[in-house]
Amino acid sequence: MAAPWSARLAELGIELPAVVKPVGSYTPALRVGDLVYTSGQIPVSGGEVIIQGKVADGAEGEVSPEQANEAARLCALNALAAVHAEVGIDSVVRVIKVVGFVASAPGFSGQPGVINGASDLFGEIFGEAGVHARSAVGVAELPLGVPVEVEIIVQVR
Template sequence: MFQRTFAAAKPIAAGLRRVHTENRIKELGYVLPGVAEPKGTYRTCVRSGNMIYTAGHLPQPAGGDLIKGKIGADLTAEDGYEAAHHVALALCATLKAELGDLDKVKRIVKVVGFVNCVDGFTAQPSVINGCSDTLGKIFGERGVHARSAVGTNALPLGIPVEVECVVEVEDN
């Protein structure tokens, strides 16, 4: 079983100037995927005032196939971390589509991550760090959030991770 823990990202060093968020994404070598169409009767995100609530997002790399599998069976915790990284990029794509500019994100307030894993697997937080670390790298201190990481025995479409978030944004 996976024993190693992933080091938490240091989102931003003191004294660094704020870089335009989309430039930061490019500097990191990340590519945002297209915004996925809802798989049912819901929206990928809903804005209420200056808060955005996202639906659960799936791990699909830009230009790639949906990542599938169960952590501890056919995928490792490291594979799950990578899948959660791709979910963070999908969340950013949705926020960009909604806001037009990711600099309008004031703060990622809360992340809730679900991990499709075998019984006895207890490293869900290490898997969801793939999302949290990526958001921290992209948004700096604005990307550091409260979080829950929950294990489950199945997720839609056989995916290994699903993440939703709550985001505070600039007023219109």
């Protein structure tokens, strides 16, 4: 890519948020060699959890797959903020792996579509360098009652 990733973010009108403060005994991101691993990132904006509940198809009072997809996108932005704080966004060579967890109501099996919110964001920002391996896992509960959590591994210079 000719321009740095920070320029691509500006072109897309995307601003990286502040790094989400850990809710436990861990660090948001850790560099080992040429890889940066993030801790699981949840849908927090401005220091507040923005959505809670389990993901379901059409269930009253639950989180819709579309809402969860948007939450996964926010989780991905929070993961990138953690990477940026650790090494600078322009150090990213490529996204290697995305792991997404979806708090799923009984019978919900659309986890891949939910985690596409994160994957699609990486494609928008990084193009071919955003193509990654991925897992999308349904779970019973997530921290603070959120519907989705995303962690990533990126290769850096």
